[in-house]
Amino acid sequence: MSHSPNEPILLTSSLHVDDARQAIAGLVNDLIQESTALHDHDAIETVSLDQAIDRILAIDLLSPIDVPAADNSAMDGFAFDGKCLNTGSANITLRIVGSVFAGKPYEGSVAPGDCLKIMTGAVMPAGCDTVIPQEFTSAITENSIEFKSDQLKLGENRRLRGEDLQKGKPAIAAGRLLRPSDLGLAASLGIASLQVKRRLKVAILSSGDELRTLGQELDAGSIYDSNRYSLTGLLNRLNLDIIDCGIVRDDPTSLKKAFIEAAGKADVLISSGGVSVGEADFTKQIMQELGDVGFWKIAMRPGRPMAFGVLKPTPGNARKTLFFGLPGNPVAVMVTFYQFVRAALLQLNGANQTEPPLTQAIAEEPIRKKPGRTEFQRAILGRGTDGKPTVRLTGSQGAGILRSMSEANCFVILGHDQGNIAAGDWVDVALFDGLL
The missing domain is CATH 2.40.340.10 (MoeA, C-terminal, domain IV)
Known part of the structure; x- marks a missing residue:
């Protein structure tokens, strides 16, 4: 970790975005290691597939079956014994002796020189190891097909048993942020529920005397608080448990009380406002009392000021609480969340991929x-x-x-x-x- 969050780089020198990310990831990793024995970050719960979207898989999902369960055809065409491809004949003629469909295995075997009309996904009949696509054939009649021997190789267009997944092997690795395709994969294996990480509890609050809640009238100089709604949407995208602590006044007593109460309920506390140069004096004092929190000036636009660290355990609560103090500007809140908070939340919750793709x-x-x-x-x-x-x-x-x-x-x-x-x-x- 490049910087401890309480080093006095605070608001005097600008920290590179990459250094800030590294510092946050390092502290979160330390917090995970330290807190495992103290509380339930690693708790696992079982949820049904329809409740598993955007949850984090807790243990490897092992396939209970081979996928595919048997050799099968990769396309529509004709299945036959591919040894005839090596006879030296330029043209091959095969006798059609039947048809085979997906879900209805063919009874019996197919002799050399014969073939079966086969559909995509159908189990390969005994005696067949190769499929010629229908469009590669010529002179098709009700009883025979003809094709050039150099159009395919032995075993082509056949999917082997266990080619996609082998029984007992991981189908989805632990730490996966589950997507719709993952739920479909689990269902295709006959799995109805998944073991996932407990959802992190994340408390949010906004600080500022000028802020008003929706439904209140705006007086001179006041504005509606939008940040809690933006943060709620951002956190809902990660399927986390949100605790809305409302708006807190810009005074040390109110702020300290709100932080202590939030820390007693949550794994993570995210506040917005109160971290710029003109506002940080009493906030810094409170943070020094409550935990190990530094005030950073980051070389980025927007979102320059930010506070980050951990709050000490409170009476009756053994856990430390990860803390992010975000800027007050609405866009800066979302940018700093996207760049720093999102990855930290995923990391803390056990995800193995935390950075969004570019x-x-x-x-x-x-x-x-x-x-x-x-x-x-x-x-x-x-x-x-x-x-x-x-x-x-x-x-x-x-x-x-x-x-x-x-x-x-x-x-x-x-x-x-x-x-x-x-x-x-x-x-x-x-x-x-x-x-x-």
């Missing part, structure tokens, strides 16, 4: 960028007339412009050392779908 697209327009910080520009991924992926920004990229996130379907990620981007340059893109 793709690339061609910038439709120039993008201004200063070297020395990582930028996350909100954008729309599309496709050009030539079929290549293209991306364009959603307009003004201010940290408080929530519309820029609502209209976007991806981030354009511009690296720490990158400068201005010209129209036509390839840029890194991270899709929102399934993540935000």
Whole structure:
């Protein structure tokens, strides 16, 4: 780990995004190792397949059967003994002696020189090891087919028993964030339920005297709190147990009380607001009392200030609570969650893949960028007339412009050392779908 979260790099020097990620991952790993014996991060529960989406598989799922369960045809065609391909004949004629369909194995065997009309997925009959696709044949009659011997090889177009999965071997590895295809795979093996990690309990709160809840009237200088709703949506995408602690006033007593109460209920506490230079003084004091928390200034845009660390166990609660103090600006909240919090939550919950995949697209327009910080520009991924992926920004990229996130379907990620981007340059893109 590059930096301890309480080192006084706080708000005086800018931390590289990659260093921040490394520091967070290191502390989360330490927390996992330390806390395993104290509380139930590793608890396992059994859920039905229809409740398993976006849960994390706790132990390897072993296949109870071979897949496929028997040799079968990979396509529609004619099944036969492939030894005839090595006789030296340029053209081969086979007699059709029947048909075989998926789910209805053929009774009996097929003699050399004979063949069966076979459908995709049908069990290979005894005496057959090769399938000629129907479109490769000629001179088809009710009783025979003809084809050139050099059109295929012995054993071609046959799927072998256990080729996809062997009985007793892992079908899905532990730590998998379960997707719809995983649930379908489990169902295809006859498995109705899965053992998954317990859902993390994540408490969220917003701090600020200017914040109002929905339904309240706005007075001069006040705004509606949007951050808790954004965070709730982000956390729901990870299928976590959310504890909404509401809005907390900007005073030490209220904030300290709220943090202690939240830490007593949750594995993770995420707050928004109260971490910028002008606001951090009393927050820092509270954090030093409650745990090991550092205030960081990260070389990124948006989302520069952030607090991170652990809160000490509270009376009656043996666990330490992972803490993220995110900026107050709505867009910065989502960007810092995407870049730092999401991966930490998945790691803490036992996932083996925590970073979202990146793709690339061609910038439709120039993008201004200063070297020395990582930028996350909100954008729309599309496709050009030539079929290549293209991306364009959603307009003004201010940290408080929530519309820029609502209209976007991806981030354009511009690296720490990158400068201005010209129209036509390839840029890194991270899709929102399934993540935000």
